[in-house]
Structure formats: C-alpha cells, structure tokens
Amino acid sequence: MVMRTNQINIVLHDTHLNQAESENGVDPFESINQVMHGFIGMDNLREKMKEIYAHIEINKRRKEAGLKTEQQSLHMLFKGNPGTGKTTVARTLAKWFVDLNILEKGHIIEADRTDLVGEYIGQTAHKTRSLIHRALGGVLFIDEAYALAYGGDKDFGKEAINTLVKQMEDHHQSFILILAGYPEEMKFFLRSNPGLVSRFPFILDFEDYQLSELMEIAKKMVKDRDYHLTEKAELKLRRLIERELHRYTTHPFSNARFVRNIIEEAIRKQSIRLVKERVYELNKLILLTSDDI
Ligand SMILES: Nc1ncnc2c1ncn2[C@@H]1O[C@H](COP(=O)(O)OP(=O)(O)O)[C@@H](O)[C@H]1O
Numbered sequence: 546m547v548m549r550t551n552q553i554n555i556v557l558h559d560t561h562l563n564q565a566e567s568e569n570g571v572d573p574f575e576s577i578n579q580v581m582h583g584f585i586g587m588d589n590l591r592e593k594m595k596e597i598y599a600h601i602e603i604n605k606r607r608k609e610a611g612l613k614t615e616q617q618s619l620h621m622l623f624k625g626n627p628g629t630g631k632t633t634v635a636r637t638l639a640k641w642f643v644d645l646n647i648l649e650k651g652h653i654i655e656a657d658r659t660d661l662v663g664e665y666i667g668q669t670a671h672k673t674r675s676l677i678h679r680a681l682g683g684v685l686f687i688d689e690a691y692a693l694a695y696g697g698d699k700d701f702g703k704e705a706i707n708t709l710v711k712q713m714e715d716h717h718q719s720f721i722l723i724l725a726g727y728p729e730e731m732k733f734f735l736r737s738n739p740g741l742v743s744r745f746p747f748i749l750d751f752e753d754y755q756l757s758e759l760m761e762i763a764k765k766m767v768k769d770r771d772y773h774l775t776e777k778a779e780l781k782l783r784r785l786i787e788r789e790l791h792r793y794t795t796h797p798f799s800n801a802r803f804v805r806n807i808i809e810e811a812i813r814k815q816s817i818r819l820v821k822e823r824v825y826e827l828n829k830l831i832l833l834t835s836d837d838i
C-alpha cells in the first residue's frame with residue numbers, strides 16, 4: 546500500500562521484526578532486563594514493560610516525524626497474595642518511569658485506607674487530595690485498596706475512591722496510581738465500582754510462587770547479601786519451604802517474604818555461631834550451614 550503525506554510517498558508494508566533482536570544485534574529491551582535483573586520470573590510484568598517502553602519509544606519517533614501522538618494512562622492494579630513482590634515492583638517501576646521521562650521524581654508514597662479516609666464529612670476528600678499532592682511526580686501506591694469499598698455507599702471510603710478517580714483525570718500524567726491487594730478482594734473491589742476497571746489499563750496478576758521459584762529467589766537473596774548456602778543448608782531450606790507450601794491450604798503463606806525471613810534469621814544465627822566459635826575466615830563468613838537454617 547502507498548500512502549501520500551506531505552508530498553512524500555511512503556510505502557507501507559508489514560515488516561517482521563525479530564522479537565528479541567533489532568538489526569544491530571542489540572536487544573532493544575535490554576534496559577528492561579537491567580531494571581528487572583533483581584527479580585526471578587515475572588514474565589507478565591516484563592511483557593507489560595515492553596509494551597510501555599515500545600509505546601513511548603514509538604511516540605518519540607512519531608513526534609519527530611510530525612505525526613500525532615497519544616499519551617496513555619499508566620495507572621495500575623496489582624492483584625496478588627502477600628510476598629509476591631507487589632510493593633517491590635511498584636518501587637522499581639517508579640524509578641524506571643523517571644528513566645523513561647514519564648515521571649519527574651519517581652518517589653513512592655505508600656498508603657492504606659487510614660491515610661485516605663477521614664472521620665468526618667469533608668475530611669476524606671481533603672486527606673485524599675493532599676496525599677495525591679505529595680505523590681505528584683511519583684507513584685501513589687495504595688495497599689489493600691479493597692478496604693476502601695468495604696463500608697458500602699455510606700462509608701467515607703467511597704468518597705476517597707471518587708476523589709481518586711477525579712484526581713486521576715485532573716493530574717493526568719503527573720502521578721501514577723497503583724492499587725494493590727489480595728486477588729479475591731480486588732475482584733470484589735472492582736465489582737463494587739464498575740467504572741473503575743476502565744481507568745486502570747494495567748491489571749497485573751502476581752501469582753503465588755512454586756517451590757522451584759522460591760528456591761531461586763532464596764539463592765538470589767543469599768548471593769545478593771554475599772553469602773552462600775552449603776548443599777545441606779539448601780536441602781534443608783527446600784524441605785522447609787515444601788512443608789510450608791503443603792500447609793498453605795489451611796494457613797496463609799507469605800511467598801517470597803517467608804523465604805526472606807528464613808534467610809535473615811539464618812544470617813543472624815550464623816553470626817552467633819561464628820562469634821561463639823571465634824572463626825572469622827572469609828570462607829566461614831560466607832557460608833550458611835544447615836545449622837543456621
Ligand atoms: N520474583 C521475585 N524475585 C526476587 N525477589 C522477590 C520476588 N518477589 C518477591 N521478592 C522479594 O520478596 C520480598 C517480599 O516482596 P514484597 O514486594 O514486599 O511483596 P508484597 O508487597 O506483594 O507483599 C521482598 O524482599 C522482595 O524483594
């Protein structure tokens with residue numbers, strides 16, 4: 546097909562781009578790998594980040610070419626159980642958005658219901674607006690956001706939601722709102738406010754981790770802290786996680802946070818062991834043994 550713009554003939558045809566590599570052999574999404582290098586898995590999120598990145602990149606080129614551009618809204622909903630990485634991802638994205646020139650500051654204001662909802666009429670709108678004011682240039686992250694809808698129509702939570710929605714439009718582009726919560730509760734929340742879904746183009750599911758992913762996360766956490774698990778320690782850790790996963794049906798499981806807690810405890814135990822034994826050699830300082838787990 547041939548299109549005529551500004552007296553130039555442009556030949557339009559479908560080119561098939563290699564997914565990972567551009568012409569010069571460099572992955573165009575390498576910067577995303579860098580930003581995400583601390584995370585195990587998270588394929589859904591990586592895909593969404595590619596969409597965002599590509600859209601911005603193409604908008605830049607379109608602007609240079611004098612074509613129309615459109616800024617998309619980037620407000621997000623994170624659905625997932627505790628310890629699946631919601632808060633950490635929000636912090637990571639906030640910084641990334643600064644690199645992409647989407648946000649000016651990239652700070653994150655973490656809030657929950659009590660930070661938005663007041664006790665008297667009129668207080669809630671004021672509280673919510675001032676919270677958004679603090680978040681301008683960054684991310685407003687509201688944890689357990691469904692708590693805003695629990696009280697029904699007469700509850701001030703409703704006023705908070707309405708204020709949020711209004712401000713999302715007024716301050717379009719100058720802050721990003723991320724609402725997070727347990728999957729089931731978030732479903733309830735969205736059902737209670739049918740207008741909400743359309744305002745959040747990014748809905749991300751943070752799945753519970755499998756044993757193998759939790760082990761990978763554990764090894765990463767250990768390595769990042771300059772430690773190493775002995776083979777026996779690794780086996781013991783695996784058995785502990787396995788046992789916890791089996792209890793999961795009757796007992797809430799906190800995913801990667803559970804793993805982090807074990808590792809942090811192991812590090813404290815190792816310190817005591819080394820001080821008692823008075824061994825301070827490098828290889829001993831690094832090793833976490835099964836006794837530490
Ligand atoms: N995919 C992952 N890879 C590496 N670390 C992770 C991953 N998911 C979660 N974590 C780690 O687990 C811990 C808990 O994550 P957090 O963001 O607080 O979870 P949530 O906000 O969903 O409760 C953090 O230390 C985080 O870095």
Ligand SMILES: [Mg+2]
Nearest residue numbers: 631632633688
């Ligand atoms: Mg959290």
